Amino acid sequence: MISVSEALSMLFTLVRVQETEMCPLSLSAGRVLATPIAAKLTQPPFAASSMDGYAINSIEADLHAQFAVVGESAAGHRFEGKLGAGQAVRIFTGAPVPEGADLVVIQEDVERRGKLITLLTEKDGNSNIRPAGQDFCTGDIMPAPRVLAPSDIALAASMNHANLPVFKKPVVAIISTGDELVQPGESPTPDQIIASNTYGLKALMEANGAETRILPIARDNRASLETIFSLADGADLIITIGGASVGEHDIVADVAASLGLEQSFYKVAMRPGKPLMAGRMGTSLMVGLPGNPVSAMVCGHIFLLPVLRAMLGLPKEPAKRLSATLSHSLPSNGPREHYMRASQKDGYIKAAERQDSALLTILSQSDALLIRPPNDQARAAGEQVEFISIS
Numbered sequence: 001m002i003s004v005s006e007a008l009s010m011l012f013t014l015v016r017v018q019e020t021e022m023c024p025l026s027l028s029a030g031r032v033l034a035t036p037i038a039a040k041l042t043q044p045p046f047a048a049s050s051m052d053g054y055a056i057n058s059i060e061a062d063l064h065a066q067f068a069v070v071g072e073s074a075a076g077h078r079f080e081g082k083l084g085a086g087q088a089v090r091i092f093t094g095a096p097v098p099e100g101a102d103l104v105v106i107q108e109d110v111e112r113r114g115k116l117i118t119l120l121t122e123k124d125g126n127s128n129i130r131p132a133g134q135d136f137c138t139g140d141i142m143p144a145p146r147v148l149a150p151s152d153i154a155l156a157a158s159m160n161h162a163n164l165p166v167f168k169k170p171v172v173a174i175i176s177t178g179d180e181l182v183q184p185g186e187s188p189t190p191d192q193i194i195a196s197n198t199y200g201l202k203a204l205m206e207a208n209g210a211e212t213r214i215l216p217i218a219r220d221n222r223a224s225l226e227t228i229f230s231l232a233d234g235a236d237l238i239i240t241i242g243g244a245s246v247g248e249h250d251i252v253a254d255v256a257a258s259l260g261l262e263q264s265f266y267k268v269a270m271r272p273g274k275p276l277m278a279g280r281m282g283t284s285l286m287v288g289l290p291g292n293p294v295s296a297m298v299c300g301h302i303f304l305l306p307v308l309r310a311m312l313g314l315p316k317e318p319a320k321r322l323s324a325t326l327s328h329s330l331p332s333n334g335p336r337e338h339y340m341r342a343s344q345k346d347g348y349i350k351a352a353e354r355q356d357s358a359l360l361t362i363l364s365q366s367d368a369l370l371i372r373p374p375n376d377q378a379r380a381a382g383e384q385v386e387f388i389s390i391s
């Protein structure tokens with residue numbers, strides 16, 4: 001059995017980074033920028049007023065000084081002339097500052113009578129002018145790769161990009177296996193249960209940049225599984241759920257091998273989730289997850305999300321570990337790394353009392369996976385432990 005970090009390293013070696021495509025800006029949030037983009041212009045393109053007021057020459061800005069208002073500069077409509085001595089231009093936020101002015105006196109600090117203004121306050125050292133290029137200049141770079149946040153979309157728009165180069169969404173085919181499974185909404189017979197983690201994994205993958213296809217449930221026989229595998233053709237990542245243990249109904253490894261899977265590993269020293277397998281299968285990466293609902297979801301967080309991020313050109317890194325103070329004691333851990341369902345708040349973390357890998361209620365109430373390293377000693381309340389956020 002290999003360790004979690006060994007399994008993840010092997011998975012990373014199996015990853016092929018997605019091709020890129022151009023995506024309309026308005027659909028690019030959450031996508032991964034594939035190549036750096038350069039600003040196509042300078043912003044602001046001109047020295048702009050940051051306030052409503054009067055543009056003047058600061059040399060003349062003495063208390064009670066008077067100016068003749070000779071024109072107006074509004075956003076989108078600049079004052080074309082040059083400011084002479086004793087002259088002011090009425091100016092509004094976002095408007096170009098006229099030539100000859102280097103100060104905008106805010107309107108609250110001015111008394112206006114007809115075309116004449118009088119300054120009511122001393123200079124405060126604030127020009128109320130945004131210099132040209134204050135935000136960015138032509139050629140300035142937004143680096144890649146990066147997951148495009150709403151603020152990045154605003155910046156890319158401001159840089160005048162209508163389409164962005166992004167990595168293509170990996171197509172993920174999800175295959176549930178089991179004679180006992182039916183789809184949500186169907187009526188199970190007394191021996192049947194609902195395929196659940198299938199939908200949890202779909203949600204997890206889609207929330208992190210994948211396009212998913214849920215394939216029909218494969219039954220526990222070779223012909224059925226082969227048929228369903230054939231439907232996964234062309235997927236970048238094939239995920240199977242269940243049928244991965246050593247029971248006689250667990251045929252995923254055999255069938256996948258007969259269809260060309262070059263298995264990289266099978267079984268990982270972790271709890272939950274031991275019977276995990278992976279390898280390349282033609283143009284697809286195949287990951288076989290255990291069927292237990294919580295095991296599959298935990299493997300989703302520990303393995304599939306880092307793999308998905310790597311496919312999207314992001315750094316090959318394990319799930320981010322945070323630390324918190326244990327709010328109660330924990331017994332020593334066995335030889336497998338344990339990912340305990342837990343809740344954390346205000347720097348403290350508490351493991352759920354029941355850790356059975358079939359309990360989706362507990363998983364749903366948890367927002368963290370508390371990590372127990374292999375053979376970790378017993379821990380007392382107040383000790384620091386590591387966890388992964390799953391909220």
Ligand code: AMP
Pocket residue numbers: 176177178180181193194195196197198241242243244245290291292293
């Ligand atoms: P298996 O790995 O096929 O032996 O499955 C382990 C356990 O997980 C069994 O109790 C299965 O009924 C259950 N199981 C397998 N696949 C799913 C699924 N997609 N959704 C919910 N439970 C599942």
Ligand code: MG
Pocket residue numbers: 177178179242243249291
């Ligand atoms: Mg099964």
